[in-house]
Amino acid sequence: MNYPANTAAARGLALCHVCGHLDKVELHECSRCGGGLHLRKTDSLQRTLALLVTAVILYIPANVLPIMNTVQLGKGEPATILGGVVLLINLGSYPIAAVIFIASVMVPVAKLMALFYLVWNGYRKVPASGIQCTKIYRLTELVGKWSMVDVFVVAILVALIHLTGLLVILPGPAAVAFAGVVVSTILAAHAFDTRLIWDRMKEDND
Amino acid sequence: MQDISSQTHTACEECDLLIAVPAVAEGERAECPRCGHTLTQRPRQGFERSLSFALAACVFFAISLAFPFLTLANGGIENVMTLPEASIAIWREQDPVLAVIVFLAIIALPIALIGTIIALVTPLVLNKQAAWLPGVGKLMFGLNDWAMVDVFVIGTIVSLVKIAKLATVILGLSFWAYILFAICLTASLSGLDRLQVWKAIDAATP
Numbered sequence: 001m002n003y004p005a006n007t008a009a010a011r012g013l014a015l016c017h018v019c020g021h022l023d024k025v026e027l028h029e030c031s032r033c034g035g036g037l038h039l040r041k042t043d044s045l046q047r048t049l050a051l052l053v054t055a056v057i058l059y060i061p062a063n064v065l066p067i068m069n070t071v072q073l074g075k076g077e078p079a080t081i082l083g084g085v086v087l088l089i090n091l092g093s094y095p096i097a098a099v100i101f102i103a104s105v106m107v108p109v110a111k112l113m114a115l116f117y118l119v120w121n122g123y124r125k126v127p128a129s130g131i132q133c134t135k136i137y138r139l140t141e142l143v144g145k146w147s148m149v150d151v152f153v154v155a156i157l158v159a160l161i162h163l164t165g166l167l168v169i170l171p172g173p174a175a176v177a178f179a180g181v182v183v184s185t186i187l188a189a190h191a192f193d194t195r196l197i198w199d200r201m202k203e204d205n206d
Numbered sequence: 207m208q209d210i211s212s213q214t215h216t217a218c219e220e221c222d223l224l225i226a227v228p229a230v231a232e233g234e235r236a237e238c239p240r241c242g243h244t245l246t247q248r249p250r251q252g253f254e255r256s257l258s259f260a261l262a263a264c265v266f267f268a269i270s271l272a273f274p275f276l277t278l279a280n281g282g283i284e285n286v287m288t289l290p291e292a293s294i295a296i297w298r299e300q301d302p303v304l305a306v307i308v309f310l311a312i313i314a315l316p317i318a319l320i321g322t323i324i325a326l327v328t329p330l331v332l333n334k335q336a337a338w339l340p341g342v343g344k345l346m347f348g349l350n351d352w353a354m355v356d357v358f359v360i361g362t363i364v365s366l367v368k369i370a371k372l373a374t375v376i377l378g379l380s381f382w383a384y385i386l387f388a389i390c391l392t393a394s395l396s397g398l399d400r401l402q403v404w405k406a407i408d409a410a411t412p
Binding site: 003006007008009010011013014015018019020021022023032033034035088091093096099100130131134137144145146148149150151152153154155156157158159160161162163166167170171175176179183186190194195198199 | 241
């Protein structure tokens with residue numbers, strides 16, 4: 001592969017994955033911290049894609065199965081993520097309904113779509129602009145962990161509401177699936193290498 | 207070909223542009239001319255500030271572990287919940303994977319992160335040499351992405367609104383301490399720039 005002349009890779013220099021030290025790639029190990037040296041993250045697109053597919057698969061049970069089960073006077077009432085949002089709207093808590101809807105529904109879907117788009121651009125012969133893709137990537141990194149909000153809400157409700165016989169809240173199978181979605185999308189964002197997109201751009205339209 | 211070494215040059219982490227590292231004074235920030243990625247920044251008294259906030263965070267965390275987090279009051283019955291119970295209750299409800307994820311995200315990894323910040327920054331502030339600095343530095347930057355203290359704070363607030371209709375919730379000392387802990391941890395991390403930290407580690411490793 002030919003790297004653009006203004007890049008470090010064109011001169012055989014790579015940033016250490018761990019400490020960010022610029023080193024000759026033929027050393028294989030960073031001379032400062034011993035971390036790995038590669039011109040680009042290894043198998044970046046394949047790894048990102050694999051983690052994205054994992055997240056999509058986990059996303060199905062996360063939305064179809066109940067995230068928690070409210071047992072009141074012996075009667076269970078399971079609720080899904082979307083069901084929880086609808087309940088909050090019915091209670092009139094619009095700001096909180098918006099927080100949960102954005103964090104648990106919009107952000108994960110937008111993040112999955114954004115990362116699929118980036119991987120697709122990594123494979124295309126003529127990708128979209130590097131600056132645009134880099135900005136999208138930064139957004140996916142920024143919002144990554146915020147989708148965990150709903151999982152923490154379940155954790156707190158389960159621990160707090162435990163009036164045996166009267167009212168108990170139990171975690172549903174969707175909670176762990178949803179945590180899995182968040183973790184695999186964070187890992188997918190880590191695995192993606194924005195430099196692959198810059199490598200495919202012509203130097204004159206930097 | 208001009209002489210290029212890690213002493214004089216760095217590469218942009220996001221677009222791999224080879225750049226001569228500019229001298230960055232306190233309070234200044236350097237960004238990549240091509241993609242706008244922040245290459246490095248030097249907050250005023252960054253290390254001193256990081257250390258003081260990390261020590262304060264330690265104190266707040268100890269308080270938040272020792273006192274009640276939230277108390278549920280419903281018709282004469284009181285149910286006190288401590289911070290670790292957010293994870294323990296899920297464990298009791300036969301969902302060990304979710305319990306471990308919650309425990310790591312809100313307790314174990316934040317403690318480890320604070321510990322590594324203190325172990326790393328103390329020798330740097332005191333101008334002492336320490337052989338373990340590179341190892342601690344690696345650990346600190348690795349933990350950074352997985353501590354979800356701020357997300358948990360939002361999750362708690364969402365839970366409070368959800369419960370408000372069911373019962374009275376009393377905010378415990380631990381709740382306030384955890385919010386202060388989240389603020390101090392964020393402030394502490396903002397003083398630690400990867401390039402500057404590793405430069406300091408390099409100079410302080412015997």
